Amino acid sequence: MNIDNLKSQMRKGMLEFSVLLLLRGGDAYASEIISRMKDARLIVMEGTLYPLLTRLKNDGLLTYRWEESPAGPPRKYYSITSLGHEFLRQLQDSWDEISHTVNHLRNLPYMPPELREDEEPQPPAYEE
Amino acid sequence: MKKTFSANINGRIFNIDEDAYSLLQNYLHQLHDTFGGDEGREIVGDIEARIAELFDERVASGASVIVLMDVNRVIETMGRPEDLSESSPADPDVHTSGNATAEEPPVISINLPGHKRLFRNMQNRVLGGVVSGLGTYLGWEIWVMRLALLVLALFTYFWPLTIVYMVAWMVIPAARTPRQILEMHGEPVNVETVGQTILKQQPTPPPYQGTEEGMTARMAEIQSRNRGDGLSTIMRAIANCIAGFFGFLSAIACLGIGISIIALIAWMIGLNVAPDVIPSGLPYESPILAGMTALCALCFILIPCIGITWGAASMVLNAPGAGKKTVISLVVLDMLMLVLTIVLGMILASMS
Numbered sequence: 001m002n003i004d005n006l007k008s009q010m011r012k013g014m015l016e017f018s019v020l021l022l023l024r025g026g027d028a029y030a031s032e033i034i035s036r037m038k039d040a041r042l043i044v045m046e047g048t049l050y051p052l053l054t055r056l057k058n059d060g061l062l063t064y065r066w067e068e069s070p071a072g073p074p075r076k077y078y079s080i081t082s083l084g085h086e087f088l089r090q091l092q093d094s095w096d097e098i099s100h101t102v103n104h105l106r107n108l109p110y111m112p113p114e115l116r117e118d119e120e121p122q123p124p125a126y127e128e
Numbered sequence: 129m130k131k132t133f134s135a136n137i138n139g140r141i142f143n144i145d146e147d148a149y150s151l152l153q154n155y156l157h158q159l160h161d162t163f164g165g166d167e168g169r170e171i172v173g174d175i176e177a178r179i180a181e182l183f184d185e186r187v188a189s190g191a192s193v194i195v196l197m198d199v200n201r202v203i204e205t206m207g208r209p210e211d212l213s214e215s216s217p218a219d220p221d222v223h224t225s226g227n228a229t230a231e232e233p234p235v236i237s238i239n240l241p242g243h244k245r246l247f248r249n250m251q252n253r254v255l256g257g258v259v260s261g262l263g264t265y266l267g268w269e270i271w272v273m274r275l276a277l278l279v280l281a282l283f284t285y286f287w288p289l290t291i292v293y294m295v296a297w298m299v300i301p302a303a304r305t306p307r308q309i310l311e312m313h314g315e316p317v318n319v320e321t322v323g324q325t326i327l328k329q330q331p332t333p334p335p336y337q338g339t340e341e342g343m344t345a346r347m348a349e350i351q352s353r354n355r356g357d358g359l360s361t362i363m364r365a366i367a368n369c370i371a372g373f374f375g376f377l378s379a380i381a382c383l384g385i386g387i388s389i390i391a392l393i394a395w396m397i398g399l400n401v402a403p404d405v406i407p408s409g410l411p412y413e414s415p416i417l418a419g420m421t422a423l424c425a426l427c428f429i430l431i432p433c434i435g436i437t438w439g440a441a442s443m444v445l446n447a448p449g450a451g452k453k454t455v456i457s458l459v460v461l462d463m464l465m466l467v468l469t470i471v472l473g474m475i476l477a478s479m480s
Contacts, residue, residue: 030174030177030178031178031181045205045206045207045211045212046178046205046206046207047159047175047206047207047211047212048207048211048212050171050174050175050178051163051167051171051212053174054167054170054171054174055167058167071184072139072140072180072181072184073138073139073140073177073180075177076174076177
C-alpha cells in the first residue's frame, strides 16, 4: 500500500469539486483559480489544472469568455453553467455522505494500541 | 556571451536565451505529445498563456532576458509532462476507475529505462534510416545490420527486401524530436535527458554554463567527435572508394541498359509493334498483346535503371536526389509493370 499514491488519489478525486466550488464564488481566469487554490492550501501542479478546466468545459459544466486585461493579452474567464451548478449540488451531497461516513467511523469507540496486550504492536494512531 | 531570440508567447514578446528557448520549445513539444487532439491544442495554448504570465512577472521584476533557470522554474511549477500525462483527457479510465490507476505505477510507457521504440534513425541514415533505426532498436552495430541486409538482399534477388524497405519507410515514424531520439535509444525521457539531447543536437554547442559534470561530458563528446580514430577513417575511405567504384559501374551499366531499352521501345512504337520484335514461340494471332507484354517487361527493367542513374547523377552533380514520394511511386509503378507483364504473359500463354 503506497501512502503517497493513496493521498494523491484522494486529492485528485476532489479536484473537480474544488474547482467548481472556487468558481461558484465568482468567475475567474486560470491564474486566479491557481492563486485561490493556493489560498485554500490546495496545492496541485499547475499543469494538471488546464486539462481539468478544458475537460469540464467540454463536458458543459463550465463555459468561458474572453475579457480584456489591464495588461497583456485578453484572458479566458471561466464560469459555471447551470449544468455545472446541478453537478456541483450532486457532488456536495455525495461529499456530505462521505464526510458523514468518515466522521461516523472515526467516532466509533476507539481502543488505543497500548491497551491491547494480546495483539501485535500497531502503527501509531491517526492524528486528530 | 549568449545568443538570444525574441519569442512570441501568447502575443507577448520575450527575449530568451538560446538554450532556454530550446528547452521551452521542447517542453511544449512534449506537452503536445502528452495531450493529443483538439483538446490538447487548447490545453497547451492555455499553458502557454500561463507561461507568458509567469515570464511577464520575471520581466516586471527587472529581468531583461529569460534564462534557462526561469524555464526550469516554469517547468517545475507547471509539472513535467510525465506527471501530467496521468490526468490526460486521452484516457478517461484514470478518472472513472480509481482502482486501475492505484495498482499501476504512474507513467508506464515513456519513463522506463530500457524501453525502446522503433524509429527511423535520422541521425545515421543512408536512405530513410530504416536499417540504422532497426539496428538501434535491436542493439546491433549498424554496419553489421547493413551488411547483413545487403547479403540477404543479394540472396533474395533484391526485390522482396526493397518492397519491405519501402513499406517500412512509410510505416515507421522518423525520430525527429529529442523525445523520439531518446525513446529510440531506450533512454528515459525527462527534462534533463531531453536537455542533454538538445545540446547534443546543436551543431555548434553554445557556451553552456551548466554543471561541471555536464561540461566534462560535453568536452569528451566534442573531442571524440573531432578525433575520429585514424584506423576507422582509413577503413571508411576504402569503403567509400569501393562503394563509389561499384556505384559508378552500376550507374554506367544502368544508363546503358536504360538507353538501349528506350531505343528498343522507340523502335517498337515506330514499327507499330512489328511482329519481328515478338520473340519466337509466341502466338502471332495477337501481336498487340505480345507487344504490350514486351513493353511492360522492358519498362519493368527500365524504371530501376532510370532510378539508379538519377541517384548517381544527383550524387555526382551534388543536386537534390529523388524525394521519398518519387522513390515510392517509382517502386509502385515498377511493381505494376511486373504484375502487368505476368498477367499479360499468362494470357498469352493460355492463348497458345
